[in-house]
Amino acid sequence: MYNHQLHQQINTVLQNEQIDIGGKDNHFFTRFIANATAIDALFHEIYGRNETGTHSFDQLIHLITRAYLQRPDQLLVRDADKGAKGNWFLSSDLAAMSLYVDRFGGNLKGLAGKLDYFQQLGVNFLHLMPVFESPEGESDGGYAVSDFRKVDQRFGTLSDLRELQRRMQKEGMYLMLDIVLNHTSHHHEWAAKAKAGDKKYQDYFYMYDNRQLPDQFDRSMPEIFPESAPGNFTWNEEMQKWVMTVFHRYQWDLNYTNPQVFLEMLDHVFFYANLGVDILRIDAPAFIWKQPGTTCQNLPQAHTLLRLIKQCVEISAPGMALLGEAIVAPNEIMKYFGTGLYKARECDFAYNATHMALQWDALATGDTRVMLAAQHEILQKPYGSSWITYTRCHDDIGQGYDDYMIQHAGFNPFEHRRFLKDYFSGARQDSPARGALFSVNPKTNDARISGSLASLCGLEKALAEQNEFSIQQSIAKILLMQAHSFFLGGLPMIFYGDELGYTNDYSYLQDPGKSYDNRWMHRPVIDWTKNERINEEGTIEYQVFQATKKLIQIRKKLFAIGDYKNLTWMTPHNIHIAGYLRTFEDQKIYCLFNFSDQDAYLTWFAFKEHGAAPSTLYDHWNEQETEMGYDHQYLVLKPYQFMLLEAK
Secondary structure (H helix, E strand, O other), rough: OOOOOHHHHHHHHHOOOOOOOEEEEEEHHHHHHHHHHHHHHHHHHOOOOOHHHHHHHHHHHHHHHHHHHHOOHHHHHHHHHHHHHHHHHOOOOOOEEEEEHHHHHHOHHHOOOHHHHHHHOOEEEEEEEOOOOOOOOOOOOOOOOOOOEEEOOOOOOOOHHHHHHHHHHOOEEEEEEEEEEEEEEEEOHHHHHHHOOHHHHHHOOOEOOOOHHHHHOOOOOOEEOOEEEOOEEEEEOOOOOOOOOOOOOOOEEEEEHHHHHHHHHHHHHHHHHHOOOOEEEEEEEHOOOOOOOOOOOOOHHHHHHHHHHHHHHHHHHOOOOOEOOOOOHHHHHHHHHOOHHHHOOOOOOEEHHHHHHHHHHHHHHHHEEEEEEOHHHOOOOOOOOOEOOOOOOOOOOOOOHHHHHHHHHEEEHHHHHHHHHHHHHOOOOOOOOOOEEEEEOOOOOEEEEEHHHHHHOOHHHHHHHHHHHHHHHHHHHHHHHHHHHHOOOEEEEEEEEHHHHHOOOHHHHHHOOOOOOHHHHHHOOOHHHHHHHOOOOOHHHHHHHHHHHHHHHHHHHHHHHHHOOOOOOOOOOOOOOEEEEEEHHHHHHHEEEOOOOOOOOEEHHHHHEEEEEEEEEEEEOOEEEEEEOOOOOOEEEEEOEEEEEEEE
């Protein structure tokens, strides 16, 4: 609907900023007018149309315009190139790695010197874990930010980051960085001013003189870290106030009911966009809106804020996609892609955390039925959005799927979840896994799992026992898990060290700033002497690296693996085999995975349920052709074998 007053307001700002709406800035102007009504509606849905809201909205228009004017010319060209491709991030050409700069390469300059390593592997997309300033010992792995625009001296300088980004662009690589919208470090400038008594900045946070409102919040808010950070509020002696600290006592939650907080944080979003970030990972978006009497997670206002950010970015920096790091139940995670008028217009990406956890469920049980019971919800993701698919990340592994999915497979949910915890923590004698329980909640018996991909797949135990059969079986599990993730649909994200089989790193126990958090066991310090073994045939590092490299090469040459809402799960004729079909135009790829330690038999009829049956199947992994058999015959998959079969 045309809104004359709104468009006049925008035109006035654009004229004052000397925007050439009929010439070089026409695409910007067109995007602004196209998104103006949505931005107006979303902003005022949160902040109303009172005098404060009206003034803040005028500030928002100026902010969007200024961000565009500050965008470097090379990024404007990159925006246009991405726009010409449509949804550029859906392609199968992309393969990513997530890493800690200091633990991988020492610092940003050191990382820049490792770009040839990524090229050798085939990775063309890097997610750098937080690099902006955070206090040593109170950093939460970099997620307690004390300055959103200053690179922490441990990693280098902002100039080093710009130089890395420039070199990555030259090599055709993409960059993802984090922004923590939910909170700041208590050492942040805003927090320091609040401690000094500045009322303006005290209003940037949730602060209370007594326990009345904190107690009201606590009655319905769960504890995120019940062991290391119980409760949701911390008493501050300097101010004599209770401060909301949902994660850790040193992370102060931002108050988005204050429009100035939104504008300040959006300005930081634009700062990252104009650094050249291709995907901005929004940390913990589920928590950004708080309301007494609720869990303060996944509230409608949080989605409104994310949609507002997305529309603003679409105007000023359309080449930057947004990732919502919402590790929530399947029915909740879908909402982060947008609903209703904003379907596929909220976050471009979300983590497929549910399926990640389901893969581990299948690996532990050898049974794929729980995995399959969840797919009807996961498949609701709208076209034009995508998943980050992965087997491991910097975080723990939760069991973020519903009890009914477990019951559908014939298991008792409580017993099943306890089995998984015991299996992956190595509490069972028959388990090859070597992980640890993280964030155990004695009230609910909930716990999550820490451990590297290799250690959870049994490699650590196998090496300790010098059991060659178990070593090779562990490698087979590692590749099964990675292949299942790579070809599922989405942007595959390898966690550093997994590409060559790093086991748990226990050195964190000697660091007082990390020893309380066992997730550091799967955040290794890279030993580049060990990494040189990727060139020594026969070593574990060589086997895992070369196989991972081959998986990436196969993925890149199969355009049907792009995320074009083209995934169909095959009928589970064998509970040990997970099979899905990827189709696009005339390409048809059957992806089969045996999650059991026994031979698994699949009827050839399974290939005849989705259109015309192929006469021949070519396995891109084993580089062999297989003739289609009769319905009473079987395709046999060896223990932990996978096949990537293209119909011919």
